[in-house]
Amino acid sequence: MIEVVSVIDAVPIRVFDLELDVEVHAESLSDSRETATTSTGRSRLCLGDEVTLSARHFGLRWRMTSRITAYEPPHRFIDEQTRGPFRALRHEHCFEDIGDRRTRMTDRMTISAPLGPLGAVMTRVLLAPYLRRLLTRRAIHIKHLAEARDNRE
Template sequence: MSRFEVTTLVLAPPPIVFDASLSVDVHASSMRHSNEQAVAGVTSGQLALGDQVTWRARHFGLTWHLTSTISAYIRPTYFVDEQVSGPFQRWHHAHTFEAIHHDDIDATLMKDIVDFTAPAAPLGTIAEVLVLKRYMTKLILRRNAHIKEITETPLR
């Protein structure tokens, strides 16, 4: 199993950042480069506790489907999405949103903690270490940059 964490400072209050992070449309927009689309379950709007969404995306030249559920939800501070079915043996993504005051602005320290396991050990374990951890970290960084951009824009 691999784990990585990403922390992002967003100059917007936690409720705004939390809601953007649970928006199917915002997620799809942030992953345009991989043509990621919601194809089943909740396919637009806001996700809530117990909701499921199936994503179709293109990574490594292949089309993948991943169905996740929102398994924990405490607005506006915490939620978890977990894979129900898809390419990983395990995918658990915890999101936290901490209210902070930064340069006289109500801001959010957004933290992603991702635990995942690739299938097909031992080859999957090798791929996890050599490729997947770095690749998945870059995807989360891209997503967070998009969330930061759209939630901070009204403040500019």
């Protein structure tokens, strides 16, 4: 399991909403030319919605579709791969109010690669560290947006 924890100076609902915005997601990973298309055409995801992400990683074009399978505003939501490169991918997003208009945001991602034992080694050596860096980059982006927006209001 990959886990990234961030403390953000903004209320949980603000952080929760930003994490569900596919335009914010694409902005946070712009260097990989990430695009996101939703099943509803809306930019903000809700329970049951699907999003198809397309990006360039490791010099290759990747495409993955995930569905929001749990939705408990402003505390948590889960997205799970329905189609894509992994045997399975589950990403839990948790938002805890820690007082003083601050949120502890925790990303927990579990992945299972295809190719049996070779996939397990690739996951441990290559994919998990790479995905941890992506989650950290996204968390920093969300932190900047949430704190900038929260301080204006």
